[in-house]
Amino acid sequence: MKISEKIIEKHGITKSEYKRIITLVGRELNLLELGIFSAMWNEHCSYKSSKKYLKTLPTKNNKVIQGPGENAGVVDIEDNDALVFKIESHNHPSFIEPYQGAATGVGGILRDIFTMGARPIALLNSIHFGDPNHPKTKNLLSGVVSGIGGYGNCMGIPTIGGEVKFNSSYNENILVNAMAVGLTKKNKIFYSKANGVNQPVIYVGSKTGRDGIHGASMASAEFDDNVDNKKPTVQVGDPFAEKLLLEACLELMKDDSIISIQDMGAAGLTSSSVEMASKGNLGIEINLDKIPCREKKMTPYEMMLSESQERMLLILKSGKEDDAKKIFSKWGLDFSIIGKTTNTNHLVLNFKNIEVANLPLSSLSKDAPVYDRKWKKKLPSKKIDAPKNFQTKDISECLVKILSSPNNAEKSWVWEQYDSTVMGDTIQKPGGDSGVVRVHGKNKGIALTIDSSAHYCLADPIIGGKQVVCETWRNLVAVGSKPIAITNCLNFGNPEKEEIMGQFVETIDGISQACSYLDFPVVSGNVSFYNETKKNSIYPTPTIGGVGLIKNLNYTMNKNLKEIDSNILIIGKTSGHLFQSEFFREVLNFKEGSPPAVNLFNEKNNGLSILNLISKNLVNSVHDISSGGILVALVEMCISGKIGAKVKIPKRDINHFEFLFGEDQSRYIIEVNEKNMKEVDKLLKENSVYYEKIGKTQKDSLDIDNICKMKLNSLGEIINKWFKSYYKE
């Protein structure tokens, strides 16, 4: 049967791509083979639009054990311990079915971690929704949150950080980005690269059903008369099965029977088998009759493209099959020898004694297309005048307005649905600058954060890209950890549009500049394009997940004010940048202008100085200053520490609004006891760090220079109000 142009198009393959395939393979394809190409050559697997730019990111330093290209990145955290981590998006499935979409997103990223031999120890997430008043938002938010919780809680892995943001650009394209972090030993890392001919290929985990068979498969009834049966079904997550798979895999990994291992994620059996074999420069032969199937009469096409969850592909050392099988049987999981490695450099599939596909592996992986898409530079915004007359506003009213907005409100309604204390090693729960978990059985800790600043990136992608990396760095520093590396999830619109591609290219430029300067490499990540509906694209949203090491947990830090009558210092210079600030956006509804500039020297210098102060036990509390400026940061410190503050605004060339709400970068608020002031002053001056003492802590209330006086109790109620009233609790 010759494949019609319509079917090729429905598989998302362009005419010129199909021509290229014919040249590579040397003949026409059958439908199964077309499906395989469609899975391997799509944007998600091939990174065809992004590859050129991803290559420019810094990915190495002396801490990096494994950079991008594996299931997850790995960094050295000393004492033979290694940290494995990655972030991934599950945006579209979460919009279709929020609970299952988010749940399987968490499941997928966890498999990426334990595939590499690491026991997952923490989860984080960044979720973006449309306008809260949009009719879909309420259900999407509650569905996603309970889906994330449902999966992570059942797996028994603490969710220790994240962010929740709202903006109308996400009305029809929500973002669900999940990050997972695992711990292993440096000499116990497992990779996906196959090695050796004639080694058994093993399928383990749950059975294969018709879950999430990609859109193309239901393209037409030409495939089958039974149209209803062809509909792609939503992937349903089974966290219980995954918990068993986790324990079984880790049990098997105790000895050395695994040659390589790869989870079956997007494009399931197709991408896992292709990746393992092509990385090892081998061939692979699979007998599809051996695939454990959940439904009757599943076709090779369905088996190869199913995205059923909780499955893994292993290549074992020949002779280890029986021992391995015992482990998987004990955990009640399927175990099936489905094929072997070969020296043909081809993917060969057999079904009912007939060869149903035979493709050169290079055509699926290294010869997949790479595009140099056209892109347009974002022109710097014209000189814009700030809105007039805002200086007559009442500071307290402005503060209340910011604190009661959905983006700035306290998120405990969300955090409380995630188990944050299971595993018994959680030092800092969600809500601080970074989450902190202890390395089990040791006195060292891992700090983790996840950040995005989409409206900065929209206004200026280069600055935005830099800023979001710096904010991640700062959040790690604020808890006393030495930042190590990041993982990034790049969420954008349609890259075939020059303007969108421009956002992507320039954001990467910004990320790259900041990462290089801060020696903060990118070790894993994911690109999600085509987040747009009816030509409305989302804001460019790079999400950055950062990890840091706390060598001695006795010197970790949080943002809670600790004592009355200590000094409050602002580290870093406040010049009062209000464009793109929460104050302009939430209070004045003014959205023009450029984001605050990022000075990488100051970022690094201020950060390292903060780490120095924390390591010498000279500060009581530290908080990074980000959206909302000094005032919002101070309120957060007061509420979490249940201690007030009395502030005197320094007499300089900026007005009160600029001082209190400006979002200049590289700044922190620190709390210092009087007895330590001399030493702190000396260390900061030695390192040329600009700082201002703005006041003292006090009991129960916040008092800003007599222009804003509020009780902590009422501030706490205001910041907690939004979610409760949204869900009428």
Next chain:
Amino acid sequence: MKISITITLKDDVLDPQGKVVNQTLKNMGYRSIENVRQGKYFEINLNEKDEKKAKKISEEICEKLLTNTVIENYSISYK
């Protein structure tokens, strides 16, 4: 009028709960069990005598609220 609504997962949609119940029943010795799928059941009293209208209302509430039509089917019976 009394209406009963049964909601089940669509064929082909994985039912983790059904799977575990199935396995447990087998372990308890019920060897003849072949397959278990779980669902939800609602009984609703409707103050409506016209059967056509009742049908319309029932279908509407299934579509709009009771069923997650992405993964579930429903069936309605009237008494």
Next chain:
Amino acid sequence: MKSSVIVFPGSNCDRDVAVALQKFKIENKMVWHEETTLPKSDIVVLPGGFSYGDYLRTGCIASKSKIVSEIIKHANKGGLILGICNGFQILIESGLLPGSLLRNKKLRFLSKNVFLKVVNIKNSFCSDFKNKDIIELPIAHNEGNYFASNDLIKKLEDNNSIAFKYSDKDGNISIESNPNGSSNNIAGILNEKKNILGMMPHPERLIDPILSGEDGSMLFSSLLKN
């Protein structure tokens, strides 16, 4: 002192509670649910988690495990049993403790620290709370809303079978301090003979000052007084 922690498929606080027991020098063994004999133990612990994915009813499928009949024998001989969170749910499903645990009143998972009033300190699990009977522990559950008939609640109260009640930081027991809708703010109960304790909060998660508190320690230290 010897303990056994039972591991069901889907248990996920088994390691945490084993760490806590070992910290208090209790000699612990992990016991897989398919075992048919129980190692010699002074106390059996059913850990938290999602045994069998919480499918059908929480704790229900685990209560059909082979090892459960051995646990019941252990209980009948007066041996100690502690069920935490999912372990409490399993104790209820296996009939070792009365009542039932419904979904939280707000119908969502709740993970947060709560205050508890220790109502009965005269038992093997709680004697060390005598000097501090208002404590803070984390809860993390979806189905922790303890429900029982009025008669049963009265019986529990009369027999001093309630071990913990949700309270505020001053020990006041009120609707405001009830996180999940439990009858009479019940967070943990004992059987009549007081050798079985089931509780929703997680003492094993707060046994170290570095983890923002160590109120859970007193439960494990109490065990050593037996």
